[in-house]
Amino acid sequence: MTPLRTIMTRDLVTASKDASLKEVAALMADNDIGNVLFMDGDKLVGILTDRDIVVRAVAFGRDSGSLAVDHATADPFSLDVETDITAAAAQMGERQIRRLPVTENGKVVGIVSLGDLSNRANGDADQTALEGISTPTL
Template sequence: MVRKIKDIMTDEIETVKPTDSAHDIALKMKRHDTGFMPVVEGKKLLGVVTDRDLVIRGMAEKKEGTATAEQLMSRDIKTVEPETSVDEAAKIMARGQIRRLPVVENGELIGVVSIGDMAVRHIFESEAGEALSEISESDKTNAVK
């Protein structure tokens, strides 16, 4: 049986609006223990703000007090549709060293799948296992730099 992303994705997602401040985003990340916030207008996915975006585009550019999600967000993000196979999503994640992948339907955010979703559900078959391994190795290498 080919597993689909819709079977393993998280569909209860915390989001931010384009006008939310960096401070509000950071508080929401802390409250929900995450480093990833999709930016939506209505349900339309515009981009994502990561903890790294807050540091690089906010603090390092001395905008942390005034920046909005729209100014901080990464816009060129990979997404998948709910019918995408888990193996295909894992390939996308491995190629792009992506830990979280938004799931969209007709441009609207309906879920997020993470490496953790795949691991928790014991989907270590083929590419899913490779994706987890490659991303973990990349983290170790980057931590040494």
């Protein structure tokens, strides 16, 4: 068993719930990342990805000054740091998510992306997740 803690990225970028789309996009650009987390204290309340900005905001002509959190996935799915990467990959595929917040004792301590699975995991975990994410839902 290889736990998520061994492949997760520990450097998390968070944004205020009153941050605009433009501010969050700039955070992503400045940090060379594809997601930003929204927190309420230690509780994860949302995640916004670069894809969300395009699909949920730009595609509908939303103003870049609008609240970024309004376009985020609320109460995102997460897994514990001790979860096996193969099980995590299966969950990511089933839920069609590309970024997975990782928790320890209920607190977000890292994030695992599809790229992390591909670059750092051994075995077929990345293929399992990719197949699930790439399969269209009906």
